[in-house]
Every structure is written in structure tokens, then in C-alpha cells.
Amino acid sequence: xxxxxxxxxxxxxxxxxxxxxxxxxxxxxxxxxxxxxxxxxxxxxxxxxxxxxxxxxxxxxxxxxxxxxxxxxxxxxxxxxxxxxxxxxxxxxxxxxxxxxxxxxxxxxxxxxxxxxxxxxxxxxxxxxxxxxxxxxxxxxxxxxxxxxxxxxxxxxxxxxxxxxxxxxxxxxxxxxxxxxxxxxxxxxxxxxxxxxxxxxxxxxxxxxxxxxxxxxxxxxxxxxxxxxxxxxxxxxxxxxxxxxxxxxxxxxxxxxxxxxxxxxxxxxxxxxxxxxxxxxx
Amino acid sequence: xxxxxxxxxxxxxxxxxxxxxxxxxxxxxxxxxxxxxxxxxxxxxxxxxxxxxxxxxxxxxxxxxxxxxxxxxxxxxxxxxxxxxxxxxxxxxxxxxxxxxxxxxxxxxxxxxxxxxxxxxxxxxxxxxxxxxxxxxxxxxxxxxxxxxxxxxxxxxxxxxxxxxxxxxxxxxxxxxxxxxxxxxxxxxxxxxxxxxxxxxxxxxxxxxxxxxxxxxxxxxxxxxxxxxxxxxxxxxxxxxxxxxxxxxxx
Numbered sequence: 001x002x003x004x005x006x007x008x009x010x011x012x013x014x015x016x017x018x019x020x021x022x023x024x025x026x027x028x029x030x031x032x033x034x035x036x037x038x039x040x041x042x043x044x045x046x047x048x049x050x051x052x053x054x055x056x057x058x059x060x061x062x063x064x065x066x067x068x069x070x071x072x073x074x075x076x077x078x079x080x081x082x083x084x085x086x087x088x089x090x091x092x093x094x095x096x097x098x099x100x101x102x103x104x105x106x107x108x109x110x111x112x113x114x115x116x117x118x119x120x121x122x123x124x125x126x127x128x129x130x131x132x133x134x135x136x137x138x139x140x141x142x143x144x145x146x147x148x149x150x151x152x153x154x155x156x157x158x159x160x161x162x163x164x165x166x167x168x169x170x171x172x173x174x175x176x177x178x179x180x181x182x183x184x185x186x187x188x189x190x191x192x193x194x195x196x197x198x199x200x201x202x203x204x205x206x207x208x209x210x211x212x213x214x215x216x217x218x219x220x221x222x223x224x225x226x227x228x229x230x231x232x233x234x235x236x237x238x239x240x241x242x243x244x245x246x247x248x249x250x251x252x253x254x255x256x257x258x259x260x261x262x263x264x265x266x267x268x269x270x271x272x273x274x275x276x277x278x279x280x281x282x
Numbered sequence: 283x284x285x286x287x288x289x290x291x292x293x294x295x296x297x298x299x300x301x302x303x304x305x306x307x308x309x310x311x312x313x314x315x316x317x318x319x320x321x322x323x324x325x326x327x328x329x330x331x332x333x334x335x336x337x338x339x340x341x342x343x344x345x346x347x348x349x350x351x352x353x354x355x356x357x358x359x360x361x362x363x364x365x366x367x368x369x370x371x372x373x374x375x376x377x378x379x380x381x382x383x384x385x386x387x388x389x390x391x392x393x394x395x396x397x398x399x400x401x402x403x404x405x406x407x408x409x410x411x412x413x414x415x416x417x418x419x420x421x422x423x424x425x426x427x428x429x430x431x432x433x434x435x436x437x438x439x440x441x442x443x444x445x446x447x448x449x450x451x452x453x454x455x456x457x458x459x460x461x462x463x464x465x466x467x468x469x470x471x472x473x474x475x476x477x478x479x480x481x482x483x484x485x486x487x488x489x490x491x492x493x494x495x496x497x498x499x500x501x502x503x504x505x506x507x508x509x510x511x512x513x514x515x516x517x518x519x520x521x522x523x524x525x526x527x528x529x530x531x532x533x
Contacts, residue, residue, distance in 0.1 A: 009387040015359040016388075023365055034370055090494075115369045118495075122337050122361045 023119035024112065024140065036108035047150060051104035052081035056191035056223045056230040057088075059098070059159045059170045060199060061184060062212040065247035066159045066168025069216035070098050071191070071224060072239050073231030083231060084239050092117045093250045095133055095160035100189030101175075102152040105144065109154055113137055130162045134171040134179050142177030157188050161246045168246060191223025191230035198222035201279040210262070213243050213254060217266050218276055233263040298399045302423035305401030306348045311438035313447060313467050314345055314405050316416055316431075317460035320490040321407045324464040326438070326471070327484040330501075335486045337497035339364040339376045341409050343488050347437025348402035348423075356385060356404060378408025382419035382427055390425020399423050403436045409488035409496055413454065433463075438471050446470035457487065462512035480506045 014030045027035055052074040059068045074082040081103075088098045089110040097113060099106030116136060121127045128136065137158055144154060158171040170182040185203050187195040198219040207215060217233070220241050224232030233240050240263045243254040270276060312325035312334055323345045325334040334353075335345045338360050346353035360381050368376045385404060393399045400423055408417040418430040433451050435443035447467040455463065465478050485500040492498065500508065 009383070010391040011356075011359045011363060011384050011388045015362045016355055018355075018358065023362075023369075026362060027366065027369075031366070034366075112369070115365050119361065119365045122365075123358060125331065125333060125336070 021120050021123045022136075023116045026119075036105060036112060047152075049076060051102045051152065052076045053229065054085065054087045054100050054103045054106055054189065056187065056189040056195055056220060056227065057098040057100055057157050058187040058192075058195045058199060058216045058219045058223075059157055059182075059185065060203060060207070060212055060216060061168040061170060062207040062209060063205070064166075064168070065161055065209065065245060066170060067209070067212040067216050067243060067245050068096050068098055068157070068159045069213065069220060069241050069243045071220050071231045071241050072234075073229065074103050075229045078228075080231075083234065083237070086242060088242050088244050088253075089114060090244065090251045090253070091133070091158075092121065092127060094127070094163060094246060095130065095158065096244050096246060096251060097137070098157045098159075098188075099154060100157070100192075101154040102147075105147060105152050106154040106156065109140060109144065110156065113140060113156075116140070129164065130160045130169060133160065134158055134181075137171075138173060138177045138179040140177075141173050141175070145176055148175040155188055157186065159244075159246060161248060161250075163248075166248070187219065187223075189223075189230070191220075191227035194226045195219040195223040198276070202277065209245055209247070213245065213259075214262050214265065216243060217241060217259075217262050221266050221270065222276060233267060235264070235267065298393065298397075299424060302393075302399040302401050306403050306423065306437055307439065309347050309437050311435050311440055311443045311468055311471050312345050312347050312405075313433065313435045313443060313464045314407060314418055314430075315433035315447070315451065315460055315464060316413060316418070316453075317457050318413070318454040319457060319487075320409045320496065321416055321418065321488040322457065322460045322464060323405075323407070323484075323486045323488075324461065324468065325484040326468050326478070326482060328482050330481075330484075333484060335484055335499075337486075337495065338381060338406070339368060340373055340495050341488065342376065342378045342381060343407050343486065343497050344381075344404065345407070345436075346402055346404040349400065352400040353402040353404060356388065356402065359388070360385065360406075378406045378417045378419060382406045382421060385421045386425045386427045388425075389421060389423060393424040405430075405434065405436065407488060409490050411490070435467060442470050443467045458508055458511050458515070461485065461508055462515055465509065465512060466516070478509075480509055483509075 020026055054074050055071055057070045068088055070087040072084050074085045088096055091097050091114045097110045099110055153175045155173050160169055162169050170186050172180050172182050172186050185199045202215040202218055221232055224230040240259045243259050245252050310326035314323050323335045327334050336357055338344045344357050363384055364376045402423060404421050406419045410416050420428045420430050420434055433447045450463040450466055469478055485505055487498055488496045489498055
């Protein structure tokens, strides 16, 4: 236990100084060992097998909001490490983060980011702007660079409803913390190539919330179809992709029943046409 | 060179306590009361940005009266404490009692160690799963903690406000009724009867049924609407009870 917690039980001086509004900065001052930063590993070969890989995430905007969806699978090499994993994290009322890559580190990063946003909001009395949140996440990924170089690559996808502009937005990242705003739709993770291809053909500017969620499930199905690390809807076990919707009303996780009904639509459609819906050639 | 006077410890403590009490009584009051759906916080506060009521954690809120810089310091420390604890363990492990203890230790230490005590009185409220499990802790300038129930008033002429609250308070009121009682209490400050407008009130609730973070401010149009409802209910009640001395100052 660090020095900050010793004494009479009164709040330590470090807590009382006005200081920073960043929880991460505060924690790195008073108790850095609680931050998800491993000591630099110096073994031969990649230690990346130590934590499973989280796989495919898709996101797309629709008029009035944004949909974020993820499959449920985590893999360790050729082994399915987890079939009902939750890779989507509600970070505050108007934003969510999904992770792909090294699961153990990604989950911790998402959790820390959530506290970071809430901490700022409580201290300052107002939330960060969506750009502010995006930039903050970029810095946090950059601080993971040492681990990324060793094979623990984490790439999150940030989606949010921009209350100032009144629209949903998507931000993607690279392992060194580069932040890129994506327009319309984006996908990350091992199956992202296939998912993005599917979204490219399915995306329309005027999708409703339900259709956007359906398009996301179609894209995930296509990813699972061609990428062994991505899990499709598991009707036997009742495990379906997770779908988060963020609109002016705030963040909402679609209920299992809602997703199940959409997933069954997709699966039934695929029984007719295994490659899914077609787009017109001209 | 003057002789150092001997002052008894009793006298020192008494002087400090008097000093703190005077400082706290100089400001306006704040009230906290339980209603059927959670805990209501109302403060007489002209500022819309310098809050007396704030969120500490998912189920825990903070209200304070006295010197702004001193209680703001405590609030910030509480937010850090709560976030750090919740991050290290689990969100459900952050409790109002824990924060109340930390505040009590801090205020107690300041009161005994420094020559100037802090002129603050604070409340830490935690909304539970049912009204029985709601917790309200009042922490005074010397670090004493009182576990309160139903309602409380602090700051300004707290005794008068408490008396006014006692007249009207019933258990399991609706939010609008609770707000009406709170405004009735605050309006009795200094013995006079004041008209309290939405712009001079800071109102927030810990709402039991709300998912995730249960703290919510009630402001703007919603507050104006609720105060209007409360005022109409007040007039109806007074019209029905003409023997009540306040019947003539309606509208």
C-alpha cells in the first residue's frame, strides 16, 4: 500500500490538492501500481499467447445515432477461449468503447477509460466533448505502446453521440494511439475485412435504428463466415452478438430478445441465400 | 514582549466551535429528505455553476453548506477516493458510510490540529434498494457523524427550517410533494416567508430506479414545472385549511 493511504484515516493530502481532473494522472501519482501497465517483459519470442484475442467489432451511424455491435468470441491461437465474451463497454451516457486484440489489456483499458470520463465529469460538473473523449483515449493507447511492441496490441473503437452536433460519430485507433474519425461505418478486429465489405454493400444513409442493427448483424455473420476467430450467432446456446445503440436518449444495450429476433432473421435469410442479401449491380 | 497567556483546552475548542458555527450559520440552508423513489437534495443557491450538491458515485451524493473553497476541496477528494476505490475493487463496493468516515476523519483532524476550523457542514447520502436501506450521514465541522433519517436541514437558520420541515414531512412522499415540503422549509429561513424561485434553488435527486449512476440534477423547465405544481398544491391545501395562518399570502 502506498504512502498515500497511511495515517489517521483522514483523506491524504494528495487527494485534497486541486490538481488534475484526470483520474489516470492522479492514479499514476498516488498509486501507479494500480494502473494496467505491466513491467516491460524481456522474454524471447512473443508473450502474446498469455491473453486471448478479442475479435470482430462493427459500428455504423444512422440518422440520430450510432450502432455498435460485437461478436462474442475470444480466441487463443486455434482454441476458442471464450464464447460469450462482452467486448462492448458503456463508457458514459453518450459513448461506448469496443475492443479488439489482447483481451486482458483491452478490458482493463476500457474500464479505466470509463472511470476517466466519469471522473472528469464529476469534477468539472460537465462531460468532456466527444473529441475530448476521443483524444483522451488516444493518449491512453499511446501509453500502452511498450506492451503493443511486445505483441499485446489493443485497438479500441470509440462510438458516441455528439450532443453538440446532434449525430453519431465513430473513432478508430491504431496501436500507437493515432486517432481517426470514421464516417458512416467501420469495423475492427480479425474479421473486420469481411465485415467492412458487407457493410459497404448494405449501408445506406437512411437506415432506421433497427435496420442499422440488422446490417451490423449481417456484417458480423459475414465476418464469422470467413474468419475462424469470429463467432456467429449461436442458436443452440442462445448466444447472440451484443448490440449497443447510442442516440439523443443516451446509451442502450439491446435486449437479448431483440437481438435474438434480428439474429434469427439473419439466419433464416441465410438458409435461403447463404451469402446473404445482394446489392444491385447498377 | 507579551506574556503567553494560558488558555484552557476547553476554551480553545469552544472558541473554534463557535467560530465554525457562526460561519456556517451565515450562509443559506440546504435540506435533504427521503421520498418514495430516493433522496431529494435542495439548496438555496443563487449560482448555477458553483454547486452545493454534487454526485460522488453511483449511489452516493454530497451536499454541503458553509465556505465554498473548503467543501469543494472535500468534494473533490471524495470523488477521487470513490473513483479509486471503485476502480480497485468493484463499483458496488463504494458506500456512503465509507465516504462519511473519510470525511469525518478529515474534518476531525482539521478541527483539532489547525487553529482555524473548517466552516462546513456536509451530508453524504446513499440511496439503497429500498427506502429502509437509504443512508444519510451528516458530518459537522468537528468531525462528528450523525446517521439521519427522513429529513434534515443544515446551514443558515437550520433550526427554523427543521421545525418547518417537521410540520409537513410524511414518509414515502412523492417527489413533487417532497419538493413542496423542502421549499416550504427553506422559505421559513430567518423567520420571514420568502418566495423561492427556480433560479435560486439547486435541486438534485438520487433516484432509486435509475440505472447506473443514480444522481440527477433537476433544473431548467422541469424544475420550473415541478415548483409550479408544488405551489398549486400548496394553495389548494391552504384553501382547504383556512385556519392555517398562511392562508392569506397565496398567489
